[in-house]
Amino acid sequence: MLKQQFNLKLSQKLSPQQIQLMKLIQLPTQAFEQRLKQEIEENPALDTGKEKTENPDDEFSNENQEEEYANDDTNDIEINIDEYLSDDEIPNYRLQANNYSADDDDKSVPYASGTSFNQHLKSQLNTYRLSENDYQIAVFLIGSIDESGYIRRSLDDIADDLAFTQNIYTDKTQVEKVLMLVHQLDPAGVGARNLQECLHIQLQRKGLNPTMVLAQRIIEHSFEHFTKKHYKKLLSKYSVSEEQLKDAIEEIEHLNPKPGGSFAGNTRIVEHVVPDFTIRIVEGELELSLNGRNAPELHVSGAYNDMLRGYKETKKKTKSQKDAVQFIKQKLDAAKWFIEAVKQRQQTLMITMSAIMHYQKDYFLSGDERHLKPMILKDIADEIEMDVSTISRVANSKYVDTPYGTKLIKEFFSESMTNDQGEEVSTREIKKILEITIENEDKRKPLTDEKLAAILKEKGYPIARRTVAKYREQLDMPVARLRKKI
Template sequence: MLKQNLQQKLLQKLSPQQIQFIKLLQVPTVSLDTRIKEELEENPALEDLSLTNMTEPEEQYPDRDPDEDYSSGNEESNDFDEFNIDDYLQEDNVNEYGSRYDQNGDDEEERKEMPIAIQSSFFENLQAQLDLLPLADKDFRIGQQIIGSLDDDGYLRRPIMSLTDDLAFSQNVMAEDEEVEEMLKVIQSFDPPGVGARTLQECLLIQLRRKDTGDPITTKAILVVEHYLDEFTRKHYDKLEKSLNMNSIELRGVINEILKLNPKPGDSNEVNTKQHQVIPDFHISNNDGVLILTLNSKNAPELRVSRSYQEMFEHYDKASQRDKKMKEAVQFVKQKLDSAKWFIDAIKQRQQTLLKTMNAIMQYQYEFFLTGDEKNLRPMILKDIADRIGMDISTVSRVANSKYVQTEFGTFLLKSFFSEAIQTESGEEVSNKEVKKILEEHIGGEDKRHPLADEKLTEILKEQGYNIARRTVAKYREQMNIPVARLRKEL
């Protein structure tokens, strides 16, 4: 049975401006330029002053009340008569928009992008080697199919039978499994060594056999990989010495020979500098014991309203007749002006939020930024910073997860400064980063022939006043990507 009823609900919804700000806040500096370029392409009412020759004072929107309704939907025709050019055009000092904390200004060096060397990709390199071989058309197409079926790490993980089916259905090439196998051996002779392997064992063997010139170390390394790979992986060196009738010195040479090999040959050619480039969002300098925080100038682009759109408004204001087409044109202009204003406000709010959050983190971790010693990191959670700056925890999380700060001791992700508290025997609360640092020091200084087990590390920490359980030690060790004692063993 259907019923109708009235009810009142109190809902909290994000406005389009808030959504835009949230999206901009989590964009790292390295991607901010791209995001601004996208907005410039979509909105002709927005201009980048760095790309415009300025010959007179530029104009920009005044700040708006964040509680004001910016709706730009369908409005009554008499609303157009209420437009005021002065609401959109005001004399403004462009430099005020930049980061006032950045003493360096817009340094020309900062505007230059890092050049990227032009190089062929991994698959292009393999294709080039295939092109040089005197092959029949059928073999060439089989080789192309094999190369196209390789994973990014250089392995062939598709069965030969599947490749044969692919050739028949997609290229109308009727090939036998043996023919595909023969062409796979040809591909495996290409550079980088190990490419086209179907397993790790095959990958290592391809590389060792290519190096084998009668050297006894290489010969024994082939024997280990071919018949004792499991014992080698598990570091059962005693079993290897007994099975191969070798002493520890000979076995160490064999192990070093295997460790020189590349387990992922495809990754060696895929080096994209742009993807791995980190641009710090903040800079912290030490001026005689006083920390100075500056925001990367790339976070403060100089944006303004387009001059041509200003002239459109002026033309409308002076027009004596305002027909329907004129009103539609002005409505379009107003919508673009509002969109440009929202974007400029979001960029400015992003800049202020970044500075406010980073300044609170710097003050909270002042001793660390002075010394660079991880043992001086205080326990800090997102709520500690959120309470200090009067913002939501989610806002602090968006800043911390994608922003970097450059210090005298290196460049750090903000997220790395947050840690849980651990209580010592004296009742003092310390950061778990301090415990991890102590663990790292003890593991780094251990006798690799007899590495420290988690139980022994727990005892060492308890002796130093850190009363934590063995499972916690294991958790911290795994977080630092340190293997168990058995796998840290060396000869």
């Protein structure tokens, strides 16, 4: 059965300008610069440089824009050119300045090219006398080495792949023989099949003094006891003093567990953190500034204004001219929207970070994480009367340069916990006290999670053992047994 009915429904939809602003707000400095370059390339009406046109007529009204589009007709375009042109003829020299700070300069990070890790290893094969067959096997083995310097595949699989892909018929014994040669390449430990073999190869290169011999025996015959730090069993098995065992363990701890990562010629791109904000202490007061790279000099291209001016002065307007002006108008609108979105982005970033800075004033003045207050996104959102999602976009993936180092903004947010005096304290404060307690413990008898919970309770933080274990794991600290030292 078919029937018709009317439904009234209220809905909210984001305008394209609001969506564009939200996307810009969540971008960190480097990503914002890339987005800016992309917009300039795509929109010829948008220009950047040291000149900036302050034009009150360039302010764009959404209502006027929507009304104008509603009245547009592709066959008979009536455009208010005056809306896009300024009556103020300001000389260019009055719009130029030379007092720009260093932050306004274009900065780019140079990347040096070099020899790859595999190429470095292959070049060393030329110093050995190898048959053509062995050379091809060695090259294939080098190609199987990952970034850490390990071969993660079994030799049987490699022998099969050599037959199928390289037409080289060999067996596991021959592949292992060539692998022993690969183990002689630099850096030491490269081509190992596991951590135990990697450490053993490095120790063999260090000589045969008593300490090295003991270290080799431990790695070769007692690797499990070593990894689990069963020092008493090692002392009993090898009949050595604590000092001798300590020297051998120190030698092992100085070895490189990832020989591939130590190669100086690798071409992996290093990520550079660019702070979005800077906080300085000036005469006992906090001073916040936005990175100059977040405040570009943007203006509407003067060439497009000249085109519109020429169209206005033409008495007889052809269809092609009207089509061109319609295109210009769309580009100008897009340029004005983008410029306005960039300005709103700057304001939102500054307002939000200023609220965070004042909320955590005690921390920024002292640098002590124990002074961090409990703070969630809603606290800042309520203070500056913005949506929680906006605060989240500002805090995500952005950094602030402080007198105590460059910090990720979202690290200042933390949940609260009530201490024994009924006061709300930040979980970051508890983690800092836990970290200091573990650092100052007797490494010969590390504190268990139960003992750490008891110590925190004595200091006024009644938390459970499982909570201590959770915080310890978040601080990337191992259990007591693995923190033990001789």
